[in-house]
Amino acid sequence: MIINYQAPGICPVCGKRLHIVKLSCDQCQTVLEGRFSSCKFCQLPPEQQEFIEVFVKCRGNIKDxxxxxxxxxxxxxNRLDGVIESLGYQIDKSAAADEKIRRQEILAALERGEITPDEAARQLKTVK
Structure with a gap:
């Protein structure tokens, strides 16, 4: 029985990025050795990977x-911003950007029929 463990992306000793140096095929026993990079998502901590999985499952709908x-x-x-930063991207942390995004999400929910016009108006008033 072969047990597959998830490869860590960060060295537990020094905290630097780990590289994959050996790959093997269970079927034909081919082995490749070298210096391989893992995907950016594989290098995220497990809690961020789980968040991304839920985010994708929900099709990016923050309410879901x-x-x-x-x-x-x-x-x-905050969790989404953390993932974005962990992937090496910069985010606009201005309050105005957050307000704009929240307003867009409220209007999108209204358009999809997920909330009533009264609820949308109430939520829009609370966006600061």
Whole structure:
């Protein structure tokens, strides 16, 4: 029986990125040795990988991510920002950008029929 462990992306000793140096095929026993990079997502900590999985499953709908993970909108945004930064990208952390995104999400939910016009108006008033 072959047990497949998830390869860590970060060295537990020095904290630097690990590289894969050996690959093998269970079927034909071919072995490749060298210096291979793993994907960016594989190098994320397990909790960020789990968040990305839920985010994709929910098709990026933050409201659905909130429900599935039972966390608030700001927590979803913070976790998403953390993943974006971990992948090496910069994010606009200005309050204005967050407000604009939240307004767009409220209007999109209204358009999809997920909330009533009254609920959309109430939510839009609370966006600061």
């Amino acid at each position: 991510v909130e429900k599935e993970l039972r966390i608030s909108y700001p927590t979803v945004r």
